[in-house]
Amino acid sequence: MSGFLSSSIGRKISMSLSAIFLMVFLLQHFVINFTSVFSEDLFNSISHFMGNNILIQFVMQPILILGVIFHFVMGFVLEIKNRNSRAVGYAEYDGSANSSWMSRNMIISGAAILAFIGLHFYDFWIPEITTKYIEGDTSGMINGNFRYYEELVHKFQPLWRVVLYCLSFILLSLHLLHGFASAFQSLGVPSMRNKIIKTIGNIYAIGIPLGFIFIALYHFAIH
């Protein structure tokens, strides 16, 4: 297995598997967040369930965190290896003549997503873990009501944060516009010129980030 992970194709495949896992997670995250647009109660009860279910908290959450770490660490490992594969660069290099900006700059969109994940952890994950496991309050309540919806609404009040969220999701969209089909191609499914995979990829890569942007703008606008 360590041999597999040090081979170029092994790395590619592990990169793609972690990415597909992240895309499934993101879809699930989106569906839950979207409930906040039409039902405060539903959003609260799902959040409470996700935040207190043993399987989700102590099995799925660590797997997710490891998945994210694996993906970005491997992303940087590959980027360094790739840069080192050309000792002397070209004086003139016309990348746009034969490939998309997105495909050539996965590390830039990826780094922006990483920064966003940092902010997101600071905004939601650290307070959540502090409340539950340090202060020991697993009731999910504040002043007799569930706190999740309130916390969400509160976060989307400052304009700077809403703008930052929207920008991050645009970069995520760019990451996925190339990444979706690329992940299947890496796994051995000829995807880069496959219309069906490309179309599903475009729907996912534009739809999901746009959905998250909509949720942020919605709460900013109505509260």
Added chain:
Amino acid sequence: MNLTLKIWRQKSSKDKGGFVEYKIADISEHMSFLEMMDVLNEELITKGEEPVVFDHDCREGICGSCSMFINGEAHGPDRGVTTCQLHMRKFKDGDKITIEPFRAKAFPVIKDLMVDRSSFDRIQQAGGFISVNTSGNTTDANAILIPKEDADLAMDAATCIGCGACVATCKNSSAMLFVGAKVSQYALLPQGKVEGKERVKNMVAQMDLEGFGNCTNTGACEVECPKGISLDNIARMNRNYVGSIFGS
């Protein structure tokens, strides 16, 4: 037409190298790019200067030796051609043309525009063949039925001329299009399937050893490949590689 050429000159693999500009006049638009280079070299020789060293052999797009990175693209601005098939009509009078060697750690510069692509040979030697007992009892290849579709795909993969444009053009200097083509041309045929698992494992191991980068599926290689080798070959190689590691 009159042109300014900005050409990479480097005395040896040890030399640091740098660009030198040359003016060249009265180039016919019907000339091939290499013929234009010949004219330049004639002038340099007449002036007692060293001609520009570049690889070339067949001059008809089949040997793959004419490696040049022209105005930011492998084999220049045209599609589906090698440098020897590139015509001067793709340029305009007064143009400044930048000519660099193919760049990759696994393709070190020998002199000027000539690079050492023996890393490709070593990848081939690691598995790009079939072992046949030639002691007189071979089966006629035509006795084995092969679906037309497979034969066509194998033939398409086999058109790779090992020019290295895929590596030169890839932002990661990845050789996966070349290796994907070489793996596929055997993997698709019954004669090649026999040693399929060992082949893909060994060729990929050699590719990694040579210091080529990793594929990000940008697709630049496919666009610049003079033979139109498809990215599907990379997917096939990945599939076969996983099969060779985890398959029974």
